[in-house]
Amino acid sequence: SQQGEEDPQALSIQEGENATMNCSYKTSINNLQWYRQNSGRGLVHLILIRSNEREKHSGRLRVTLDTSKKSSSLLITASRAADTASYFCAQTQGGSEKLVFGKGTKLTVNP
Amino acid sequence: EAEVAQSPRYKITEKSQAVAFWCDPISGHATLYWYRQILGQGPELLVQFQDESVVDDSQLPKDRFSAERLKGVDSTLKIQPAELGDSAMYLCASSLGYGGQGNSPLHFGNGTRLTVT
Numbered sequence: 001s002q003q004g005e006e007d008p009q010a011l012s013i014q015e016g017e018n019a020t021m022n023c024s025y026k027t028s029i030n031n032l033q034w035y036r037q038n039s040g041r042g043l044v045h046l047i048l049i050r051s052n053e054r055e056k057h058s059g060r061l062r063v064t065l066d067t068s069k070k071s072s073s074l075l076i077t078a079s080r081a082a083d084t085a086s087y088f089c090a091q092t093q094g095g096s097e098k099l100v101f102g103k104g105t106k107l108t109v110n111p
Numbered sequence: 112e113a114e115v116a117q118s119p120r121y122k123i124t125e126k127s128q129a130v131a132f133w134c135d136p137i138s139g140h141a142t143l144y145w146y147r148q149i150l151g152q153g154p155e156l157l158v159q160f161q162d163e164s165v166v167d168d169s170q171l172p173k174d175r176f177s178a179e180r181l182k183g184v185d186s187t188l189k190i191q192p193a194e195l196g197d198s199a200m201y202l203c204a205s206s207l208g209y210g211g212q213g214n215s216p217l218h219f220g221n222g223t224r225l226t227v228t
Contacts, residue, residue: 033216042115042202042219043154088153098167099217101153 004089004102012108019076021105023089024069030092032065034074037086037104046074046087081111115220117203123226129191132223136185136205144217145178145188146202154202160186193227200224 004025013019023032031050035043047063049056049072056063062075076083086104116135124130136143142161146154157176159167162183171178175194180186190197202222208215 031214035217040221040224042221043204043217045216045218048216090153098156098159101155103151103153 004091004100006087006089006102006105008105009103010106010108012110013079015079015081015109015111017079017109019079019083019107019109021074021087021107023072023074023102025072025089025091026070029067032063032072033090033099034061034063034072035088035090035101037088039085043088076107079107079109081109083107084109115203115205115218117201117220117223119223120221121224121226123228124193126195126227127192129189130193130225131190132188132201132203132225134186134188134203134220136203137207137218140205140207140218141183142206142208142215143180143186144204144206145186146204148200148202148222150199157188190225193225195227198225198227 004023007022029051031048033048034046036046037043047056047058049063049065051067054065060077065072072089086106088101088104090099090101092099115137118133122130144159145157147157148154157171158178160180163180176190178188200222202219204217204219206215206217
């Protein structure tokens with residue numbers, strides 16, 4: 001079962017623009033994680049944000065979490081062609097420790 | 112940087128045949144996971160090990176899938192017999208922490224792409 005839903009499913013932008021991806025989930029969470037996956041490769045962990053945090057930064061990445069709306073967003077600033085990948089959010093569901101991934105957003109950054 | 116190793120990288124097999132995948136996690140990582148990822152979808156957990164013990168295999172189709180991590184280090188996932196619907200990417204991941212998936216980042220291997228014909 002997939003808990004989170006990323007939006008949009010696909011996003012195409014020009015190099016230098018910002019990219020925003022959203023994630024909505026259904027049940028209470030312990031924390032939320034974002035991962036990146038290049039085509040044909042494994043997933044790479046980007047950021048973990050805990051349920052009591054509202055915003056977190058890592059380099060050109062900014063993640064926000066709104067537990068009242070059960071949503072999170074990932075912002076990539078000044079995008080590069082190398083940012084082209086699929087981006088997934090994942091959460092632990094309620095009382096379970098299982099990490100559940102959404103279907104992902106496919107980002108294309110055009111040079 | 113240490114990596115999770117998986118082999119083979121690609122596997123083509125005929126339906127009803129047996130197939131096995133191998134994973135070597137990052138040294139010192141107690142928790143190991145096998146995920147299945149269908150094209151265009153997110154990964155779905157098949158089985159989670161903590162050391163050599165299975166802690167979650169609720170989504171593992173046990174009539175045809177088996178997984179083991181005998182010495183608490185590397186792991187093997189087997190499918191017998193393979194079916195057409197098993198075509199997918201099989202990803203192995205490991206994490207440092209005990210006590211569940213949610214508190215430690217997962218480190219993924221590059222997966223095995225399985226095609227069943």
